[in-house]
Amino acid sequence: MELLTELMQYIMNNQSELLALTVEHILLVIYGVVLAFIVGVPLAILAVKIPRLAPVILSVANILQNVPSLAMLAILMLYFGLGNTAVIIGLFFYSLLPIIRNTYVGLQEVSGSLLDAGKGVGMNSFQLLTKVQIPLSLPFIVAGLRVAAVIAVGVASIAPYIGGGGLGKEIVSGIAQRSDIKILAGAIPAALLAILADYLLGFVEKYTKKRTA
Amino acid sequence: MIELRKVNKVYEDGTHVLKDIDLLFESGKINVLIGPSGCGKTTTMRLLNRLTEHTGGEIFIDEKNIADFNPIELRRHMGYVIQSIGLFPHMTIYDNVATVPRLLKWDKSKIDKRVNELLELVNLNPEQYKKRYPSELSGGQQQRIGVARALAAEPATILMDEPFSALDPISRDQLQNELVRLQEDIQKTIIFVTHDMDEALKIADQIILMKDGRVVQKGTPREILTNPANDFVREFIGEERLKTAEPLPSLSNFIDPTIQAIHLSESKESVIKKLMEQQCFTYPLVDETNQFLGQLSLQKIMNESSVHLEDFVDPSVQALTTDQDIEDVLEYLEKHKHHSLPVVDNENMFVGMIDMKELFRSVRSVYGKRGGN
Ligand SMILES: Nc1ncnc2c1ncn2[C@@H]1O[C@H](COP(=O)(O)OP(=O)(O)OP(=O)(O)O)[C@@H](O)[C@H]1O
Ligand SMILES: [Mg+2]
Numbered sequence: 001m002e003l004l005t006e007l008m009q010y011i012m013n014n015q016s017e018l019l020a021l022t023v024e025h026i027l028l029v030i031y032g033v034v035l036a037f038i039v040g041v042p043l044a045i046l047a048v049k050i051p052r053l054a055p056v057i058l059s060v061a062n063i064l065q066n067v068p069s070l071a072m073l074a075i076l077m078l079y080f081g082l083g084n085t086a087v088i089i090g091l092f093f094y095s096l097l098p099i100i101r102n103t104y105v106g107l108q109e110v111s112g113s114l115l116d117a118g119k120g121v122g123m124n125s126f127q128l129l130t131k132v133q134i135p136l137s138l139p140f141i142v143a144g145l146r147v148a149a150v151i152a153v154g155v156a157s158i159a160p161y162i163g164g165g166g167l168g169k170e171i172v173s174g175i176a177q178r179s180d181i182k183i184l185a186g187a188i189p190a191a192l193l194a195i196l197a198d199y200l201l202g203f204v205e206k207y208t209k210k211r212t213a
Numbered sequence: 214m215i216e217l218r219k220v221n222k223v224y225e226d227g228t229h230v231l232k233d234i235d236l237l238f239e240s241g242k243i244n245v246l247i248g249p250s251g252c253g254k255t256t257t258m259r260l261l262n263r264l265t266e267h268t269g270g271e272i273f274i275d276e277k278n279i280a281d282f283n284p285i286e287l288r289r290h291m292g293y294v295i296q297s298i299g300l301f302p303h304m305t306i307y308d309n310v311a312t313v314p315r316l317l318k319w320d321k322s323k324i325d326k327r328v329n330e331l332l333e334l335v336n337l338n339p340e341q342y343k344k345r346y347p348s349e350l351s352g353g354q355q356q357r358i359g360v361a362r363a364l365a366a367e368p369a370t371i372l373m374d375e376p377f378s379a380l381d382p383i384s385r386d387q388l389q390n391e392l393v394r395l396q397e398d399i400q401k402t403i404i405f406v407t408h409d410m411d412e413a414l415k416i417a418d419q420i421i422l423m424k425d426g427r428v429v430q431k432g433t434p435r436e437i438l439t440n441p442a443n444d445f446v447r448e449f450i451g452e453e454r455l456k457t458a459e460p461l462p463s464l465s466n467f468i469d470p471t472i473q474a475i476h477l478s479e480s481k482e483s484v485i486k487k488l489m490e491q492q493c494f495t496y497p498l499v500d501e502t503n504q505f506l507g508q509l510s511l512q513k514i515m516n517e518s519s520v521h522l523e524d525f526v527d528p529s530v531q532a533l534t535t536d537q538d539i540e541d542v543l544e545y546l547e548k549h550k551h552h553s554l555p556v557v558d559n560e561n562m563f564v565g566m567i568d569m570k571e572l573f574r575s576v577r578s579v580y581g582k583r584g585g586n
Contacts, residue, residue, distance in 0.1 A: 113295060113296070113297040113299045114299055114301065114302075116264060116295050116299060117293075117295050117299030117300075117301070118301075119264055119288065120262060120264060120288060120293035120295055120299075121288065121289070121293065121312050121313050121316065121362070122285050122286070122287075122288035122289030122290075122313065122316055123285075123316065124285050127316065131301075132301060135303045136301075136302070136303055138303075211302075211303050211346070212302055212303045213302060213348055
């Protein structure tokens with residue numbers, strides 16, 4: 001109880017700083033995930049259109065996903081130096097797999113009869129993609145974004161080890177100073193962010209599902 | 214007009230599904246492909262819009278080889294109702310129906326007008342349904358939208374793969390009637406796949422019966438019913454339907470033998486007397502070998518001074534022949550409003566006068582048997 005009042009007190013006193021860290025955290029995640037979306041969706045389409053490429057694309061994304069996060073960030077730091085750039089690239093790598101895999105599955109799931117209907121009315125393969133396949137895969141694509149965002153919120157928390165910002169800063173300095181309050185003041189908002197991302201994108205996912213059923 | 218010449222289809226896995234198919238789909242006709250599951254109906258249909266490519270033979274549309282068409286263009290000018298309806302679930306009814314006109318880059322007002330027109334055509338109120346999604350429609354309504362989408366850009370040819378299969382008997386019956394009515398207006402070349410013989414008999418101009426990738430028989434519903442090519446066809450049609458399709462008895466059953474023809478040698482006076490006695494205005498005339506010369510007309514006898522009976526023949530009356538199809542006879546009688554007609558055999562020998570009462574009684578009894586459908 002005492003801890004809680006102390007924590008509230010701390011948060012009140014450092015409001016603007018904490019808010020800035022939260023915003024930075026969110027931006028890191030958004031940059032990483034959006035970048036992964038821009039690259040991942042076309043790669044998934046490529047994997048569907050050229051089945052020979054599918055195993056290559058999926059396994060590369062899979063390997064990236066399996067590198068331990070601290071190791072990944074450390075390696076990236078070697079190439080991109082200290083700072084947020086390396087962090088964003090790390091988040092981008094981590095987000096690739098969920099986005100590629102979900103988009104790939106979503107595109108594959110579009111029923112053969114709807115593809116026939118699309119081809120049957122005379123759509124060319126680009127029109128088939130943009131008017132039928134992608135709209136119908138939206139729930140899957142959003143689900144991929146959702147997983148990616150939750151992972152990225154977590155990974156972004158260790159950004160300060162390679163000179164990045166975000167709520168991790170508060171946690172890391174809390175660890176160094178052995179301050180429970182600081183650790184909690186960084187960790188709780190980070191956890192809330194993950195829950196919020198999950199909830200919001202879950203809501204979008206449900207909406208798109210309703211429209212494609 | 215679409216023509217298939219010795220068309221074969223072997224799928225990539227080696228299954229030979231179509232074997233030497235020769236077919237002619239005439240413009241403005243409803244052609245029904247029917248046969249057991251897996252016999253190749255859908256495959257045949259998909260060859261026509263090149264969703265599947267044939268591996269042997271040739272296909273012509275209006276004398277042009279289908280291989281020379283751009284498949285995308287070809288499909289935009291050929292309506293296709295796929296076997297599983299295939300409405301796009303993420304698009305409104307409006308957007309579904311507007312798909313092809315949009316691909317053809319029609320302008321907005323023209324598309325608006327066309328969508329309204331089509332929804333009315335398939336009996337769905339445009340204002341009520343336009344903004345709905347397919348999942349918000351009943352199965353029957355979805356099938357109507359499927360048909361509307363296929364008609365949207367006024368294609369000359371429409372492919373329909375079991376379009377009414379998912380419907381209850383009442384909606385199906387209604388849609389079949391609508392299709393026949395619609396076809397009277399739009400006069401498209403329709404290729405229609407079904408499993409249902411009653412459906413085929415009801416709507417088809419031409420029925421094509423398939424089995425194991427071959428055409429077993431093709432012809433009008435009447436030809437198929439009255440002249441099934443083999444046991445498979447008989448079985449496929451079903452005894453019940455064959456029975457009801459019994460042809461009407463031949464014309465020779467309805468001849469009234471009591472009326473004797475007048476001989477050329479008889480005198481004018483005796484003829485007049487005979488006509489008066491029998492209360493007839495007209496009477497058949499034959500020569501000494503019983504060759505039919507024509508129908509004597511009382512009016513001519515009274516008005517013309519000649520003594521030769523040939524001069525009193527009414528040239529507008531033609532004799533029926535005994536082998537004439539009874540349905541043609543009925544049609545002729547209806548058109549010309551004759552009360553009785555002479556019948557001759559193939560050598561033009563007089564056989565007798567047609568017995569109208571007996572004819573109508575028989576027609577009524579046959580109609581009563583068919584009355585069920
Ligand atoms: N892509 C394919 N590859 C290999 N075989 C196929 C393919 N598509 C269809 N077939 C086979 O071709 C045959 C004819 O199929 P098709 O779909 O034309 O039958 P159908 O007459 O339409 O049957 P149904 O009444 O069940 O719809 C079947 O034996 C089917 O298994
Ligand atoms: Mg089929």
